[in-house]
Amino acid sequence: MKKHECDVLLIGGGITAAQMASRLVQKKPGLRVTIVEAGRRFFNFDERAARRERWLAYGENPWSHDFIEDQSAEGIISRSMAVGGSAMHWGGVTNRFSEEDTRLHSRFGLATDWPIEWAELERYYCDAERQLGVSGEPSPIAEEKRSAPYPMPPMLLSHNLKVLKAWADKSGLPFGSTPQAKNTREYDGRGVCKRCNTCEICPTGARYSPDFTFERLLEAKKIELHDETQIRKLVMHDTKDHIIRAEAVNRKTDEPITYEAGTFIVTSGYAWSSHLLLLSANTRFPDGLANGSGLVGRYMTGHSFSSAFIELDASLFPGMNEQHSLISRQFFRAPAGKPYVRHDLRVWESAYSKGPRLKNDAGEVLFGDAVMNDWRGRTKRSVARVRAYYDVHPDRDSRLTLDPAKKNRFGDPLPKIEHRLDAATVARRGSTLTHIHGVFETLARADNGKILSSSESNYLDHPGGGCRMGTDPKVSVVDSYGLTHDHPNLWVVGSPTLPTGGCTNGTLTFVALTLRSAERLAAKL
Amino acid sequence: MNRRTWFETVAAIAGVLHFGRVRAWAQTASFPLGQTVPLRAIGEAVLPESLGEEGRARVVTDFTVWLRDWKEGVDRDHGYGFTRIVRTDSSPAGHYVAQIEALDALAMTRGGSFAKATIADRRAILNEVISNAKIEALPGRPNGGHIATDLMSFFFESSEANDLCYRAAIGKDTCRGLPGSDERPEALSSETFR
Numbered sequence: 206m207k208k209h210e211c212d213v214l215l216i217g218g219g220i221t222a223a224q225m226a227s228r229l230v231q232k233k234p235g236l237r238v239t240i241v242e243a244g245r246r247f248f249n250f251d252e253r254a255a256r257r258e259r260w261l262a263y264g265e266n267p268w269s270h271d272f273i274e275d276q277s278a279e280g281i282i283s284r285s286m287a288v289g290g291s292a293m294h295w296g297g298v299t300n301r302f303s304e305e306d307t308r309l310h311s312r313f314g315l316a317t318d319w320p321i322e323w324a325e326l327e328r329y330y331c332d333a334e335r336q337l338g339v340s341g342e343p344s345p346i347a348e349e350k351r352s353a354p355y356p357m358p359p360m361l362l363s364h365n366l367k368v369l370k371a372w373a374d375k376s377g378l379p380f381g382s383t384p385q386a387k388n389t390r391e392y393d394g395r396g397v398c399k400r401c402n403t404c405e406i407c408p409t410g411a412r413y414s415p416d417f418t419f420e421r422l423l424e425a426k427k428i429e430l431h432d433e434t435q436i437r438k439l440v441m442h443d444t445k446d447h448i449i450r451a452e453a454v455n456r457k458t459d460e461p462i463t464y465e466a467g468t469f470i471v472t473s474g475y476a477w478s479s480h481l482l483l484l485s486a487n488t489r490f491p492d493g494l495a496n497g498s499g500l501v502g503r504y505m506t507g508h509s510f511s512s513a514f515i516e517l518d519a520s521l522f523p524g525m526n527e528q529h530s531l532i533s534r535q536f537f538r539a540p541a542g543k544p545y546v547r548h549d550l551r552v553w554e555s556a557y558s559k560g561p562r563l564k565n566d567a568g569e570v571l572f573g574d575a576v577m578n579d580w581r582g583r584t585k586r587s588v589a590r591v592r593a594y595y596d597v598h599p600d601r602d603s604r605l606t607l608d609p610a611k612k613n614r615f616g617d618p619l620p621k622i623e624h625r626l627d628a629a630t631v632a633r634r635g636s637t638l639t640h641i642h643g644v645f646e647t648l649a650r651a652d653n654g655k656i657l658s659s660s661e662s663n664y665l666d667h668p669g670g671g672c673r674m675g676t677d678p679k680v681s682v683v684d685s686y687g688l689t690h691d692h693p694n695l696w697v698v699g700s701p702t703l704p705t706g707g708c709t710n711g712t713l714t715f716v717a718l719t720l721r722s723a724e725r726l727a728a729k730l
Numbered sequence: 731m732n733r734r735t736w737f738e739t740v741a742a743i744a745g746v747l748h749f750g751r752v753r754a755w756a757q758t759a760s761f762p763l764g765q766t767v768p769l770r771a772i773g774e775a776v777l778p779e780s781l782g783e784e785g786r787a788r789v790v791t792d793f794t795v796w797l798r799d800w801k802e803g804v805d806r807d808h809g810y811g812f813t814r815i816v817r818t819d820s821s822p823a824g825h826y827v828a829q830i831e832a833l834d835a836l837a838m839t840r841g842g843s844f845a846k847a848t849i850a851d852r853r854a855i856l857n858e859v860i861s862n863a864k865i866e867a868l869p870g871r872p873n874g875g876h877i878a879t880d881l882m883s884f885f886f887e888s889s890e891a892n893d894l895c896y897r898a899a900i901g902k903d904t905c906r907g908l909p910g911s912d913e914r915p916e917a918l919s920s921e922t923f924r
């Protein structure tokens with residue numbers, strides 16, 4: 206059997222692995238770091254403009270074959286199974302959580318506290334912003350102090366967003382430019398955003414994606430990257446709690462491979478991290494590795510969201526920069542004496558209900574200039590899209606389990622994820638939505654607006670959890686750095702470690718925690 | 731035999747012999763061979779008059795290029811949590827020859843070919859056909875529902891149409907750079923549209 210040895214094995218090749226590997230080799234030159242990823246690599250920057258064109262013209266997946274068909278499982282599971290993971294096609298939004306996220310239990314009697322001080326996390330937020338290259342502007346909210354400025358000035362507000370800001374400001378809520386991992390000047394060897402409106406596939410490289418980090422590390426021969434190679438199981442020492450090897454298979458040849466390392470880091474995202482630990486059950490850990498607490502695969506988290514389209518008296522030109530938005534962080538804090546609710550608030554330009562149509566209100570089919578005139582006539586007023594990600598907390602039975610009914614081509618059971626919210630979250634849902642809809646109404650009233658439609662999420666976005674961090678091994682899987690309580694050389698890093706999912710995009714938080722873990726591990730090696 | 735003649739021959743033989751799948755393939759591969767005139771006639775009826783004759787002809791040509799470059803069986807875009815793979819269908823063009831023939835047949839009952847009918851008569855025919863096909867809205871992209879609504883979708887969902895609607899150089903599908911984006915987009919010159 207083929208065998209590979211290294212000092213540190215990273216299992217899963219997404220943004221967490223990229224940042225972990227980068228920081229480890231920076232801190233420990235000469236460290237032998239290998240990354241194993243089940244999916245393929247997309248180091249095809251030169252093709253992106255052409256792929257973008259096909260995506261726009263035909264709706265083709267710009268990351269064609271970023272999926273492993275026999276790994277299709279039940280629940281909210283990312284389709285991106287490739288080097289770089291979901292961050293290959295993310296929107297680049299890099300909002301921070303707030304201190305409240307880390308003190309939910311002590312301040313509000315809800316969920317659990319995070320085992321980390323905000324001031325320390327904040328420093329790693331700054332670190333993560335430098336690593337990803339974030340453009341942003343300081344929050345106008347006094348509580349949101351920064352220890353370092355954003356690496357780049359904020360994205361220019363488009364004409365549309367300037368108009369929308371003037372509207373939104375009338376509501377009395379403070380709005381600003383949403384921070385993003387997109388270059389507003391040349392940064393880290395990558396160019397400036399060209400406002401292509403297609404951040405899902407950025408043809409200029411202005412939006413950060415992990416392939417840039419991997420390529421740089423590979424070129425400098427600082428890491429090894431084994432793509433299309435799937436880790437199927439971690440194996441423990443016979444008598445000690447150490448992990449001694451990972452058993453893998455090359456998906457191209459079906460050839461088995463054994464990886465031996467001093468340190469194993471699971472960087473497989475929220476679904477596949479818990480999954481691997483559960484798959485690796487043995488006689489001493491019959492419920493899965495690192496699962497002395499019985500919590501691997503539990504407390505699967507994320508956030509819910511509420512959306513609306515608001516028609517208003519404003520002159521917008523849809524398409525100027527649909528990928529950029531305004532954000533208000535006014536409601537990241539929950540005042541005492543009121544029903545608990547925390548959420549972000551985003552505003553985008555939109556063409557909702559303002560597009561060309563085949564039939565007019567009378568049901569008559571339109572042709573030629575009549576289509577254009579009908580369309581133009583309906584654009585006298587404009588539309589804003591608004592959305593609030595709101596804080597919800599997972600129940601213990603919000604779970605990832607092994608699904609005996611579905612197996613991959615190697616016969617391994619696939620994960621099944623069923624999110625479930627805790628009783629307190631369910632009980633306050635009505636008051637949460639009443640509050641958020643009230644905010645939408647306040648915005649609408651600010652400029653003769655009218656809510657055209659609203660909708661509620663039916664899934665949890667930016668999911669995390671399954672290996673939550675904590676200080677007590679009885680109620681958590683890993684410590685605040687991601688080191689498992691049960692195994693001295695097994696770490697889980699990134700989104701799976703989040704006890705709760707916050708009320709805004711999670712990627713910056715995943716990266717901040719990863720950098721903190723990397724510093725800790727590097728100090729120990 | 732050159733490529734064009736070969737496709738025409740295959741399409742003709744398949745049509746005579748009613749080899750449905752072969753015929754559809756040949757028609758897809760060869761479209762719009764032999765259908766240029768009716769396709770332009772449809773374009774004249776459904777695309778904005780304000781584009782002018784040349785503008786409408788250009789859109790029709792662009793549409794045929796789009797059809798030519800269609801790829802079947804390619805995985806389509808997906809979102810978070812959407813693990814089911816959806817692939818592109820066969821080209822919409824496979825439906826078009828029969829639809830054009832049906833337009834002509836209907837036109838013949840009214841005294842002549844579709845292409846020779848007046849714009850008003852063509853629109854009356856298309857109105858009837860679209861209503862009978864129960865097409866209620868323009869598709870996001872051409873989907874074979876009907877060649878007329880597909881051509882309309884191709885144009886009206888474009889960046890160019892968006893600019894014309896707003897009479898402004900928005901350029902939503904182009905990489906435009908950040909400088910100046912905080913200003914109202916430049917108005918299109920009045921010559922751009924009538």
